[in-house]
Amino acid sequence: MLVIYLLNIEIMYIHKSQAEQKLINIINNQHTKQNARIGLIFNLAGLEEQHKNEEHFNIALNVLRDKLSTCVGDIVSFGDGDIFVICNNTNLQQIEEAIFQMRYLFVDDQLAYLSPGIANNNFCQMYDLQSDWSDFFARCEDKIIQAQNDNFAFNLSTEIESDIANLLTGCLENSLAEIDMESYTDNSPIWMHSDDDSFKMVIREIEISKNQIRNDLIHTLDFLNNPHLFKYLCDIVDIKLLIRLINEAQGEEGIGCLINISLSTLQSEEFELFDSAIAEVFKKNIIIAFNISEVLENIDEFMDIKNNLQNCGYKVCLNDIDYKIFLLIEAEIFGFDLIKLKFDKILIDQEQEKVLNLLYKKIESLNSTHLILTNCDTEAFALGKELGIYLFKGKFSEDE
Structure with a gap:
């Protein structure tokens, strides 16, 4: 499932499809380039299989939404777990608290902590978008290409899909x-x-x-x-x-x-x-x-x-x-x-x-x-x- 939370002072938009397209729109938006301050990438696709579940991913999104409530910007969540965050203002205390809470949510996974108290840098990367925009942009591009490849599929006609669905449900x-x-x-x-x-x-x-x-x-x-x-x-x-x-x-x-x-x-x-x-x-x-x-x-x-x-x-x-x-x-x-x-x-x-x-x-x-x-x-x-x-x-x- 692809989920996107858009954080805004007045309203939050929730989208459940085409995360890669949304990320394309965000990083190519002139307003984003001018106003973005901090970029975060949570590499949750790298979690161990037993820690990859929809419950934890949804909790993670809610943690980010709550902890970054004043950091206006965008949160884009991909189906494999990876999360991209763009904040339009800088509240480092809130951002650090959000990262800590995210690590705590997956504390039993080596991706979060290599050993007790030793954080794994592969869990999350933070970018100063005023100076590191090109690096962040490149990571976004890589993710977009990966997501588009993952989503590629041979499309059947609507009529054939319907016939197959009816046949399968009948068998079930x-x-x-x-x-x-x-x-x-x-x-x-x-x-x-x-x-x-x-x-x-x-x-x-x-x-x-x-x-x-x-x-x-x-x-x-x-x-x-x-x-x-x-x-x-x-x-x-x-x-x-x-x-x-x-x-x-x-x-x-x-x-x-x-x-x-x-x-x-x-x-x-x-x-x-x-x-x-x-x-x-x-x-x-x-x-x-x-x-x-x-x-x-x-x-x-x-x-x-x-x-x-x-x-x-x-x-x-x-x-x-x-x-x-x-x-x-x-x-x-x-x-x-x-x-x-x-x-x-x-x-x-x-x-x-x-x-x-x-x-x-x-x-x-x-x-x-x-x-x-x-x-x-x-x-x-x-x-x-x-x-x-x-x-x-x-x-x-x-x-x-």
Whole structure:
């Protein structure tokens, strides 16, 4: 996905395509040449594969937007992760803070730090555009050429593309009709720990593994070259999950049901039918989880949907974020009822005392948002208790 944030004193423009064309327009604009002061290039395409994900890239863009709020200019983000920034005024403190926050977001990657405290210069380059414009311009040109080459593809006619799409979606429907969906379904309990050291299951998370279904069908369906197929698969699985939930939501007394479905499903006719089929009294038992990437992709749209869900009686949850993202976002502003926070073993390192203090203060500041610590083992459970968390998911007790 290509995303462009244009920073302006009065308005922010967001574009989601043709990053290379936008960069061409910016660097060839006479106004930019006259007013640009600082150029930044974040080489995030060089991150290790496990650290390349849409959630972190979206967080990175939001960090830059927030930290450079007074540095009027442009931020251009390419699909491979690379980010080009042009600031029209010089606020070195803000710029240095932005670079530090960006490094912190990817602190576990060698691209950010060669070793603890030793920054890797390949992570980011900063240019004084009053003296180094030609060097920055050359880097921009190289990126534009690379992006144009990456985007080159043989274009089929609209009619042929439509016929192929219909054929593939038909094959997908047939394949899904033949598989045992139950074998891809996981029911995971979420436990509440009480002061008397007892555990009580309060939420059951129901998840159908879309990625596993895709992996099992990939030998007959070309998901790699037809990305719309996976979206269609997700839509179908979401609907199957809603059908299942009609029964689950009216099941065990006092047990919530947590599901993760897409924003598009929540705006569909199928969800309207689901909503009408669920009695009002049971809606409070249903928790709908959102991935951070969906939240940040269109915040206004998300907030409208979230508010509508909560007004209808549902609860909303931010799904499986790591501690770095948790420290960066303003959870209370978004108004989540719950947040699933992934446990990371780095947090039990004695050298992470500063991070733990930040986490403790952040958790203490939450008023109406409850945390669920996930990926738990006994060490995670002990840490969670220390931080004031009382909801847990994982294997952390022999009595579980």
